[in-house]
Amino acid sequence: MQQSLWLQHVTPLTTSTVTSDMTCDICIIGAGLSGIYTSYLLAKEGFNVVVVEAKAIGSGATVYSTGKLTAQHGALFHTLPEEHAKLYYHANKDAIEHALNTACNKTFIRATSFLYTTEQNKRIQLEQEHTAYEKIGIPSIATNDTELNVNVQLALGMKDEAQIHPVSFLLHFAKLAQKEGVQLFTNTRITHVTNDPTATTEDGYTITCDKLILCTHYPIESLSGLTTTKLTINRTYLTAVKTKELLNGQYLSIDSSSRTIRTALIEADPYFIYGGMSHAAGMESETAKYYDTLSKELETVYDLPAPSYLWSAQDMATPDKLPFVGPISKDSPIFITTGYNKWGLSNSLVAAEILRGIFTKNEHPATALYYPNRIKGRTIYEMLVQVGFIGEQFIGGHITRISAPKCTHLGCKTRWNTADETWDCPCHGSRYDKNGDVIEGPAVYPLDLKNSE
Numbered sequence: 001m002q003q004s005l006w007l008q009h010v011t012p013l014t015t016s017t018v019t020s021d022m023t024c025d026i027c028i029i030g031a032g033l034s035g036i037y038t039s040y041l042l043a044k045e046g047f048n049v050v051v052v053e054a055k056a057i058g059s060g061a062t063v064y065s066t067g068k069l070t071a072q073h074g075a076l077f078h079t080l081p082e083e084h085a086k087l088y089y090h091a092n093k094d095a096i097e098h099a100l101n102t103a104c105n106k107t108f109i110r111a112t113s114f115l116y117t118t119e120q121n122k123r124i125q126l127e128q129e130h131t132a133y134e135k136i137g138i139p140s141i142a143t144n145d146t147e148l149n150v151n152v153q154l155a156l157g158m159k160d161e162a163q164i165h166p167v168s169f170l171l172h173f174a175k176l177a178q179k180e181g182v183q184l185f186t187n188t189r190i191t192h193v194t195n196d197p198t199a200t201t202e203d204g205y206t207i208t209c210d211k212l213i214l215c216t217h218y219p220i221e222s223l224s225g226l227t228t229t230k231l232t233i234n235r236t237y238l239t240a241v242k243t244k245e246l247l248n249g250q251y252l253s254i255d256s257s258s259r260t261i262r263t264a265l266i267e268a269d270p271y272f273i274y275g276g277m278s279h280a281a282g283m284e285s286e287t288a289k290y291y292d293t294l295s296k297e298l299e300t301v302y303d304l305p306a307p308s309y310l311w312s313a314q315d316m317a318t319p320d321k322l323p324f325v326g327p328i329s330k331d332s333p334i335f336i337t338t339g340y341n342k343w344g345l346s347n348s349l350v351a352a353e354i355l356r357g358i359f360t361k362n363e364h365p366a367t368a369l370y371y372p373n374r375i376k377g378r379t380i381y382e383m384l385v386q387v388g389f390i391g392e393q394f395i396g397g398h399i400t401r402i403s404a405p406k407c408t409h410l411g412c413k414t415r416w417n418t419a420d421e422t423w424d425c426p427c428h429g430s431r432y433d434k435n436g437d438v439i440e441g442p443a444v445y446p447l448d449l450k451n452s453e
Helices: 033-044 082-100 120-136 166-179 224-229 288-300 344-359 379-400
Strands: 022-029 049-052 108-117 140-143 154-164 183-185 190-194 198-201 206-214 232-242 249-253 259-266 269-280 309-317 324-327 334-338 415-417 422-424 431-433 438-440
Touching: 022 033, 033 049, 033 166, 033 344, 049 206, 082 120, 082 154, 082 344, 108 120, 120 140, 120 154, 154 166, 154 249, 166 183, 232 259, 232 288, 269 288, 324 344, 334 344
Parallel strands: 022 049, 022 206, 049 183, 108 249, 206 334
Antiparallel strands: 108 154, 140 154, 190 198, 198 206, 232 269, 232 309, 249 259, 259 269, 324 334, 415 422, 422 431, 431 438
């Protein structure tokens, strides 16, 4: 399997496993940035918080990100009603600043985030986005003069954003959470949750709590509230290679074939991070071509050698492209954080603030904007399309991939990913390593490779 740049030169945080039944105020499943930062904020409010992670802290979605901590989430703001756009921007910007005020200076640096296009017909989209920035009051810059070795038609910069080492950033807050009394348990997979609420580990231990939060990227319980019909999943490819100098900004193109670019300093060595090439998760077997394309562009466009690191990221999106944060269904004691649409770092921070507001009865201004059960009206059609897609993949897989192992989530046939050496499920995005062990849910049980048909 390929490896992320962010896993290099990092000392993991060692914790124990769950070895007995326990009770707490709030149980959080998943120790990525969503789970850890939420636990930290809730513990500061006096709640007794337990966090349970199936593997190690920093082994999930957070480690496969680009490390851009920004409120610039693609060309989004001009597509939203002005009040929603303003609310979404300030929720993300304020959450970022709150976290950075507590973060270690060594885990982040400031940078201007740029959207750019090399295509003339995409320029108008950036101009519309710039107009939305001006209405909202976002400090920005519009230019066609950038550091990139491409002919930029227009670049729209959001000033004073941040870029982080996502694993170091996460571990910093994990240690702060522990200091606030959070109990962190690793190498403990939750296999069942109930609406009591309780969470049961694979070894049969039960955690009983007042509130249960699923911070597992894709919720391991997704049937309630029809969540499983509301999420689409994409996979994007990333590379990193040593370079001579660091960029001042971080970049994302809105071209028909989008690219993401930033640099990072790892152990005094500057790295150029370059990615793109998105497709629906679990739908491709011959995936080496995506890494090959990015590697060739690094050589021909940026005069850089073959990348030292290759990895891919998986992202969930909702029908309206805004995250789900809140109760999985009306009045449920089970809460979810998902659907970050490639912007999980900043939205993880927002999610934590929203959940803190809910549990302390001090409602965050963006609570309704992120509410999981807001989806209705015109987006019902998109939900039906997703249901049709899942049904097609379930039936088609059992006809065309008879010998492939079945996903342990809902029984769809998986597909072998040659470059990453994983078994990927096209229905709900579960991933397994070559030995059949779960890498990413919603699946919680390993593949049965011995008895594959």
